[in-house]
Amino acid sequence: MKKLLALCLLLPCFLAAQEHARQIDIDQKVVTKHSTKINGNTVRYTATTGTQPVWDDEGNPTATLFYTYYQRTGVSDTETRPLVISFNGGPGSASVWMHVAYTGPRVLNVDDEGYPLQPYGVKTNPHSILDVADIVFVNPVNTGYSRVLPGKDGKMPSREKQKQMFFGVNADVKYLADWVNTFVTRNERWRSPKYLIGESYGTTRVSGLALELQNRQWMYLNGAILVSPTDIGIERDGPVKAANRLPYYAAAAWHHGVLADDLQSKDLYEVLPEVEAFTINEYIPALAKGGFISADEKAAIAKKVAKYSGLSEQVVLQANLDIPTSFYWKELLRDKNLTIGRLDSRYLGIDKQAIGERPDYYAELTSWLHSFTPAINHYLRNELNYKTDVKYNMFGNVHPWDRTNNNTGENLRLAMAQNPYLNVMVQAGYYDGATNYFDAKYTMWQLDPSGLMKERLSFKGYRSGHMMYLRAEDLKQSNDDLREFIKASMVDEKTPAKY
Template sequence: MLLLMSFTALNLHAQDRVLPADTTITSFDEVMIKGQNVPYQVDVGTQPVYGEEDEIIASLFYTYYKRTDVDNDEERPIFISFNGGPGAGSLWMHLGYTGPKKLIIDDEGYPIQPYGVEDNPHSILDVADIVFVNPVNTGLSRILNEGKREQFFGVQEDITYLAQWIDNFVSRAERWRSPKYLIGESYGTPRVSGLAGQLQGSHWMFLNGVILVSPTGLGMDPEGPTPRASVLKLPYYAATAWYHEQLPPELQNRELTDLLDEVEEYTVEEFLPALTYGGFIDEDRKSEVASQVAYYSGLSEQFVRNYNLAVPASAFWKELLRDEGHTIGRLDSRYKGIDREDGGERYDYPAEYSSWKHSFTPAINHYIRDVLGFKTELQYYVSGPVRPWNRDGNTTGEMLRGAMAENPYLNVMVQSGYFDGATDYFTAKYVMWNIDPSGKMKDRFSFEGYESGHMMYLRRPDLETSNEHIREFIRKSAPENGAPARY
């Protein structure tokens, strides 16, 4: 009998490390948002991904929040939320941004102990239901049975299976009549841009809105510089130098947005045209540009010249505070790091990412296991194994444009932090300007900037403001009852 009990215990232990393909745990809670008590149901569980012959090839871990004091949900929006990477779990926006619980951090986003979660008084759950989705090999989502890595890990592969999963989820949740929104952060922005086209074109699911948080280049190849070109980084350099007080007094004493308007104009009207001449630029003009770029960026004129006027971001992160013995973060340049040595051209580690993992990892593991009751010995993948990633066929920007053209209801909002050095805010504007080069749909685009970084919601004032911008976006993109979708 002892042997049998031992075998049974081992077997149960092994089962805890295998993801159940289809399961749900439901609980109830309430949160105070904008002075109003909001009761809600939370479903945490898994839903299968099916192969071509309807066999289960993977299962996605999700968390679904639904307000419970609403008589019907045919007019209540539902948000489907993705993070990026690719390989990032949904924990970032789940516990940092729109959900009814948020991780415990200080007002600027730095870790504090004890770790854990608290109510989020700025959550959008008062106006919309939300489902946070973990793609394959992120969070607790896993490949199952005969599923193959190449079925999931690529730009178009990712979009195809996630569109099918969303179709199934909306049917299960009985939300086909609801206004639908996608929100994605970082690599989540090509994901939701492509999904807008895929859902509309292959599943006949039309959206009201797409929110791009800290967007990438969306696979676009505009007529001007490519997204992420060093020339487009100058406004971000100015913002970061302003934050760290590295600018001349006449610039340092100005309001940030006022300063950035000037630097953006210089970038487009003077800096970019000068760089088009490459090595044939007139020497006097080269000196003028080097001086002005140094003036705006907080760098020395010689350092700018060393990089032929276009300083790469990696060099900027190492150089700006070199004299003080600090590096600055990539995704949020407010964060400082320290290297083994001050020499060199690259930092040893991204200061901001180390800080974020410090606080988010214990919070999400505690929340899903101890609070929501999803018991498993699987590791929660904050950043999961999804390499190699097939980047061929990235037409996600065009997929979004096509969806907007065919759907007059569809609106897009871009949200960016001024101190994000990876997906910088000015490139985000540039991408937004070039999604629809005809300009016929520009009234359906909007941009919001924040005095923070890649995850602008980690700074408490921006958490409130950015969620309020989502509420405004919902109001703007919700047509009046009976208003036809027509041009």
């Protein structure tokens, strides 16, 4: 009797603890209605914010993923209405970046060049692709409000078990494909033309998903968009890795006005083809010779690398023609006591000392974090009415990430070969030093060695960085490029899927 009484006395405390636990609802959604102007036309839409579970093979929920789904209203035929499924990267990054800065109906409050303005928040995106496609922004496990769930025993899986389930190239693709299947089924979008878009590591994710969705979910796509892509498992090591940086270096140096007058007087689009040709035809072969290159050839190559990079010939020779990116970010404007950004080299930073081999911090990332973080938290809660005490993870704990057996590039190639409808577009910013634009081009060139599918591959470049859409001119152009890509890759009912 005493034990029962004690239990009864403790029960209110237990229930209170449960009621006030900081945890996300496993399966819920909130729907709000909105109206906006896109390209001068009124577009009405619903925004659905919510969570949808991930299940194991026994049907037990293992995680829940937070998403935001924008659907244009007044559309009678969803069979021809495209659905764009959007992922960011990291790995461990939330969907916030492309959500409130690129394709969504609301974008970050920034100036025309993409620098943050106060008060922090969002404003209308007059270029959103919502006029031509519905969009769902997906947050993988531990990003945004997405979280791992306790097992049947009420205990959290071990870190190693979580890694096997979620935190690796192939685990990530597998569970996300299951999640997409459920989302498409619940929202009755099986007949819609479907597109994947991923940024940075999200391009690895999207490349793997293209084949996983086809071969395991029997879901075929019309398009995949790779924004600021990673290597997607396609090797570009040694001389290629070193040389491919040079066109980016030229872009950054041109932007900061430190190239020689004959180059600086030209437009960027005139400079880059010249640097690209030198990179392919002279720089890579020279680096391939390693320490056995002749002194005369080494001096001649160093002179050209210095000319195109904005560095001195002495520095290029001291680096044996191979200039690390971290050193470049520190060196280019060292005489002005300034560093340049990694993800967007238009940004400037100041270090404690001018000496050193790398910047103290990345100016662009600090700028983005102090503007995106308050914006997304306010937007979700106050405009989309999604309220929770769970922290929105801009970057979540997903490490160590298992990068073994990364065949995602080959998987994308095979998905394209299997599916004549599948088109791929690459988008990249010229001032991105993390996933540089020439690497993106090179990866696209190597994706299909046969050359038989190159008509379904395209590249678009922009005068900005990793998140090229932050700059007003590129926000418009990149969305217009997406819009045209979607329209061009949709087929009519008389076009069969065949070669």
